[in-house]
Structure formats: C-alpha cells, structure tokens
Amino acid sequence: MSNLKQSENSHGVRKILVSGVKPTGRVHIGNYFGAMKQFIDLQDKYESYIFIADYHAMTTVQNRAELMQGIIDVALDYLAIGLDPKKVTLFKQSDVPQVAELTWMFNCITTVPYLMRAHAYKDAEAKNKEINVGLFDYPLLMASDILMQNADIVPIGQDQKQHVEYARDTAQKFNRIYGETFKMPEHYILPKVETIPGTDGKKMSKSNENIIPLFATDEEIKKAVMKIPTDSKGVDEAKNPDESLLFAIHKLLLDGEALKNLENKYIEGGMGYKEAKELLIKDLTNFIKPMREKREMLAQDMDTVFDILKTGGKRAFMNAEKKMKEVREKVGVEIY
Numbered sequence: 001m002s003n004l005k006q007s008e009n010s011h012g013v014r015k016i017l018v019s020g021v022k023p024t025g026r027v028h029i030g031n032y033f034g035a036m037k038q039f040i041d042l043q044d045k046y047e048s049y050i051f052i053a054d055y056h057a058m059t060t061v062q063n064r065a066e067l068m069q070g071i072i073d074v075a076l077d078y079l080a081i082g083l084d085p086k087k088v089t090l091f092k093q094s095d096v097p098q099v100a101e102l103t104w105m106f107n108c109i110t111t112v113p114y115l116m117r118a119h120a121y122k123d124a125e126a127k128n129k130e131i132n133v134g135l136f137d138y139p140l141l142m143a144s145d146i147l148m149q150n151a152d153i154v155p156i157g158q159d160q161k162q163h164v165e166y167a168r169d170t171a172q173k174f175n176r177i178y179g180e181t182f183k184m185p186e187h188y189i190l191p192k193v194e195t196i197p198g199t200d201g202k203k204m205s206k207s208n209e210n211i212i213p214l215f216a217t218d219e220e221i222k223k224a225v226m227k228i229p230t231d232s233k234g235v236d237e238a239k240n241p242d243e244s245l246l247f248a249i250h251k252l253l254l255d256g257e258a259l260k261n262l263e264n265k266y267i268e269g270g271m272g273y274k275e276a277k278e279l280l281i282k283d284l285t286n287f288i289k290p291m292r293e294k295r296e297m298l299a300q301d302m303d304t305v306f307d308i309l310k311t312g313g314k315r316a317f318m319n320a321e322k323k324m325k326e327v328r329e330k331v332g333v334e335i336y
C-alpha cells in the first residue's frame with residue numbers, strides 16, 4: 001500500500017481523469033504552456049476522458065458555422081500537440097447527450113439561490129449581461145460531464161475550481177436523496193505556471209493583442225518577436241535576463257544547458273537584442289513548426305479526425321448509458 005501510485009486506486013487500476021475544453025478560437029503559446037500541455041503530460045498516468053465542450057459553448061456561441069469550426073479546431077489543436085487517441089478517449093460532449101438528461105435531473109434537486117452563488121453567474125450579473133438559462137445552469141451541465149464518467153480527478157485552471165465544488169455538492173445531494181450513485185471527484189489545479197507574458201509584457205491573451213499563436217506561420221513568428229520591446233543597451237553591455245521580456249518568453253522553450261547558455265549570453269554582454277531576437281525566432285520556429293505541420297496534415301485528413309472523435313464518443317456514450325441505467329432506475333422513471 002505504501003508505494004501505491006497516486007494515479008492508481010488500491011487495486012492498481014488507473015484513476016479516471018475527466019476534463020472539458022471549450023473552443024476559444026486561435027490558441028497561443030500561453031494556452032499551451034498554461035494548460036494544454038498538461039493533458040499530454042497526464043495521458044500516460046490516468047484513464048483520461050478529454051472532451052470538446054460544445055454544449056457549454058452554446059451558452060455563448062449561437063452561430064452554426066462558428067460552433068462547427070470551433071469543435072474542429074479543438075480536435076485539431078489537441079491532436080497536433082500530441083494528445084494520443086490510443087491513450088485518451090477524445091470526444092465531443094454532444095456525442096453523449098445523456099449529460100443533458102442528467103443535467104435535468106440535477107436541476108430538479110438544485111435550488112436557484114445555490115446556483116446564484118456561482119462566480120461566473122455573479123460576474124455576468126454584475127456586468128449587466130443578458131444571462132440565458134444555459135449560462136445559469138452551466139455548473140450543473142459540468143457536474144454531469146464529470147459525474148457521468150465516474151471521474152476521480154478533474155484537471156482545471158483555478159477559475160474552474162468552484163465548478164468542481166458544484167459537482168461534488170451535487171453528487172452528495174443526489175446520493176443522499178437516491179442512495180449511493182456518484183463517485184466524489186477531486187479537482188486537480190494545474191501546477192502554477194508563471195503567468196505567460198505576451199509580446200508587450202502583459203499577460204498573453206487574445207484581448208491584449210499580444211499573442212504568439214501556437215500554430216503561427218514563420219512570418220507570424222518573426223512579426224511577433226520583432227514587436228517585443230527591449231531597452232536601449234548596446235551589443236557589448238551586460239544585460240539582466242530577469243528584466244528582459246525577450247528572455248521571459250524564450251525561457252519557456254529551453255531548459256538545462258541550453259537555458260544556462262542563453263542566460264549567460266545576456267549576463268556576459270556581447271549579444272545584442274537583434275541577435276537575441278534571431279535566436280528566439282529560431283527556437284520558436286523549431287518548437288512550432290512540427291506541430292503546425294502535423295495540424296495541417298490532420299486538417300487535410302478530416303475523415304481520420306472524425307473517426308477518432310466518433311470512436312471516443314462511442315466509448316463515452318457507453319459509459320454514460322451504463323451510468324444512466326442506474327440513475328433512471330434510482331429516480332423512478334424506469335418502470336418496465
């Protein structure tokens with residue numbers, strides 16, 4: 001027992017990981033290092049279910065073409081960065097319509113004031129936004145995603161922590177009313193990566209218009225790097241890497257010897273910012289190009305991508321059907 005791996009239960013069976021990804025448009029290296037990459041790191045340890053949260057997206061995206069493109073982009077993005085469909089069940093949420101059915105049942109055991117305490121709802125309310133019922137109900141749909149697949153752990157960003165609390169509370173409430181049915185999930189907050197700066201030094205985000213796209217073309221890489229401001233130190237002057245935005249971005253791509261070497265070049269002087277930018281362009285290109293090419297290849301072979309989603313969808317659907325048999329029975333709608 002003592003050397004039990006954390007990712008296994010007491011029978012040596014891998015724990016179940018569930019997480020959803022909402023389509024966000026064009027992803028950038030901030031998304032990659034902040035969140036996306038970690039699903040790849042976890043895929044060997046857990047029995048993973050990663051899905052494209054298209055039902056959740058409908059709370060904000062009400063345009064057919066945009067939703068379809070968003071779904072496809074998430075699938076391409078994750079496959080291109082190395083999500084392995086042999087290890088991970090990758091699927092689209094709407095291929096498991098049972099989550100909508102379960103959400104309804106959860107709706108019926110949840111009070112309105114309880115849902116009104118959700119941060120996302122309160123934020124929207126504070127901004128005087130028009131709040132649709134879907135947005136209000138968002139936490140219970142997410143609870144259904146999680147509980148449907150018997151999740152042990154749910155990797156999420158800090159902003160989604162409350163939603164996992166909702167899933168836990170809802171599981172408890174259901175279990176209390178109808179008897180032990182749902183496993184209690186734990187959140188897994190992605191290890192704190194430093195905030196990734198954009199090309200202007202502010203947090204990298206689309207709205208700040210300071211991104212380096214994860215699948216950038218060579219031209220886009222050059223353009224983004226050229227925008228990065230530097231101070232006016234001359235070539236020979238010693239430079240403090242910790243004060244350099246260029247270095248802050250560059251160090252994401254390096255470790256060990258290579259990182260040390262670059263750091264020394266700053267400290268010792270002799271490297272001008274022109275050269276530092278050229279080095280960053282080279283390393284970004286080496287990092288991005290293989291993923292970009294993989295994405296382009298996949299995009300030309302959508303049948304394969306769709307097959308991956310369909311296969312994952314079938315597996316998730318079957319798990320859900322098994323779970324819902326039990327649930328329907330317990331709530332009392334299963335009379336035959």
Ligand code: TRP
Nearest residue numbers: 018019020021022053056142145
């Ligand atoms: N709400 C999550 C987000 O915006 C996406 C999501 C939907 C999710 N269902 C989930 C994440 C279930 C984890 C588990 O990022």
